[in-house]
Amino acid sequence: MSLPIPLERGRTQSLQEQIYRFIRDQILHGKYPAGTQLPSTRELADGLRVSRNTAVLAYQWLVSEGYIETRPGAGTFTRSVVSDTIETIERDEGLSARADKPAVVLKCTSPLADYGSGIRSQFDFWYGRADPRQFPTKTWSRLMWETLSYARSSLSEYGPQPGNLALREAIAEYLATARGFSASPDHILITAGAQEGLNIVTRLLVEAGTTIAVENPGYGAVATLFETAGATLLPVPVDGDGLIPDNLASHRPKLIYTTPSHQFPTGVVMSLERRQALLAMAEAINAYVIEDDYDGEIIYDRPPLAALAALDRSQRVIYVGSFSKSIGAGIRLGFLVLPPELIDWAVSLKSLASYGQAWTEQAVLAEFIRRGSFRTHLRRIRTLYRARRDALTDTLRDWLGPEGGISGSESGVHLMVRLPDHMPPAARISAIARQVDVALYTPEGAGTWEPGRRAADDRRLVFGYAALTPQEIETAIRRIRVRVDREAQEAG
Ligand SMILES: Cc1ncc(COP(=O)(O)O)c(C=O)c1O
Known part of the structure; x- marks a missing residue:
């Protein structure tokens, strides 16, 4: 047989x-x-x-x-066995699409919806990228093995809902020395990046009709988030000192969203006077201030200004932190520092949404900070990114001449450029760049919220430079420059 x-x-x-x-x-x-x-x-x-x-x-x-x-x-x-697989049933897609079904009640789009799905350009100036080549892989994997060896029940049971205590303690210590304010670990909630922190704050405090002051231009994803909760957005202008709070008294927003360390997208650092004025205004109108400190630890030319939260005397700043720019967005770790009256509600919300953050990454990050590796890593990337920033600003000045403007290059991982009037608009430059395999972004393309702005005649570009070496930056800009010059010659 x-x-x-x-x-x-x-x-x-x-x-x-x-x-x-x-x-x-x-x-x-x-x-x-x-x-x-x-x-x-x-x-x-x-x-x-x-x-x-x-x-x-x-x-x-x-x-x-x-x-x-x-x-x-x-x-x-x-033997007699129970099948552990089930038969695939062919679905009639046509029938399924036509069927009458309940409507989606929340339709929104994310700037990252198709991130990573397309073919990336050889040189990509996407604004928020940390350099993948700088990820501290060796230390991270060593810590990963070490933490796994003492994980015991941490991987089989739910963890503390506000996040690992060791990580919250490490963050509190880091904030005290690097961001100038003391926060109790009890007021810290670990999140999946700044974005989840912003989402939690939105769900806690925003309902239909809530007025929220948002920097204009500002961070598109947060504006979308606020809108999904029915908020009325109040665009607040930004100048070289940051958000201008003067007109807030008449609108009395409940929340003021700001990126004081490195305004998105202009890169402006909010001056000390403006910080004080903003907090005074928030006190006067009884508003919360959401401080989105998404890249505040990356500084080049001067000591860091303490966070807005450090000046806050009435515990009305909600501090949003992230490790996406300093370590890498893929680890999806960030945190909220919340005023005492909000922390329990925020923890419950986070718990209901996900029952907490993955244990291993938290444990590794806690050790990474506690053993001083985070500080060493920050020192290293600051030096490296500064050289990249210098390469970009030098090359751009050489190309654009004195009429070109650069803002926001003192810190963070992106800067904004204003093209001189004799050059084509930013969208055209970006299209030309694509022809030579370079991705450049207009503010709109970089996910900027800017109500009423006409994108067609925009003369600004947002450059993320941290993920490209000085040589790559120079090569990329040279390629675009040659192509733009050739096009100008052919036209004229
Ligand atoms: C201004 C701003 N806030 C928040 C975020 C979200 O960052 P995370 O990766 O920590 O969620 C970003 C991402 O680039 C950002 O630019």
């Missing part, structure tokens, strides 16, 4: 696996009911022209998974 197994030699799947799969599928589909006798391994091997060893190994595999059993002196028989 043999079995009709259609073996294909030379496939990546071994012969033994093909035999195992065939018999397993027959059993699962009821073709070999429980108690069916199978050929002996010798008969099977002869029938299929495979080695005896191959047949023995395939049977041992089936025995170990409980599909068959050998009865001494009697032979090999199939």
Whole structure:
């Protein structure tokens, strides 16, 4: 007796696996009911022209998974098993699309909806990228193994809902020395990046009709988030000192959203006077201030200004932190520092949304900060990114001349450029850049919220430079420059 197994030699799947799969599928589909006798391994091997060893190994595999059993002196028989797979049912897509179903009540778009799906350009100036080549892989993997070795029940049970205590303590210590304010670990909530922090704040405090002051131009994803909750957005102008709070008194927003360390997208650092004026205004109109400090630890030319939260005397600043720019966006770790009256509500919301953050990454990050590796890493990337910033500003000045303007280059991982009037608008430059395999972004393309602005005549570009080396930056700009010059010559 043999079995009709259609073996294909030379496939990546071994012969033994093909035999195992065939018999397993027959059993699962009821073709070999429980108690069916199978050929002996010798008969099977002869029938299929495979080695005896191959047949023995395939049977041992089936025995170990409980599909068959050998009865001494009697032979090999199939067992009764419960299928662990289900039949795929062909769906009629046309019918499904036409069917009457409940409506989606929240329709929104994310700036990252198709991020990573397309082919990236050779040189990509996307504004928020940290350099993948600088990820501290060695230390991270060492810490990963170490933390796993003492994980015990941490991976099999839910963790503390505000986040690992060790991480909250490490963050509190870091904030005290690097951002100038003391926060109790009890007021810190670990999140999946700044974006989740912003989402939690939105859900806690925003309802239909809530007025929120948002920097104009500002961060598009947060504006969208606020709008999904029904907020009325109040655009607030930004100048060289940051958000101008003067007109807030008449609108009395409940929340003021700002990026004081490095305004998105202009890159302006909010001056100390403006910080004080903003906090005074928030006190006067009884508003919360959301301080989005998404890249505040990356500074080049001067000591960091303490966070807005450091000047806050009435505990009305909600501080949003992130490790996306300093370590990498893929680790999805950030945090909120909340006023006492909000923390429990925020923890409950986070808990309801996800039952907490993955333990391993938190434990690794806690050790990374605690052992001083974060500081070392920051020092290293600041030096490296400063050289990139210098390469970009030098190359741009050389190209654009004195009429070109650059803002926001003192810190962070992006800057904004104003093109001189004699050059084509930013959208055209960006299109030309694509032709030479360079991705450049207009503020709109970089996810900027700017109500009423006409994109067609925009003369600004947002450059993220941290992920490109000085040589790559120079090559990319040279390519665009040559192409733009050639186009100008052909036109004139
Ligand atoms: C201004 C601003 N806030 C928040 C975020 C979200 O960052 P995260 O990756 O920490 O969610 C970004 C991302 O680039 C950003 O630019």
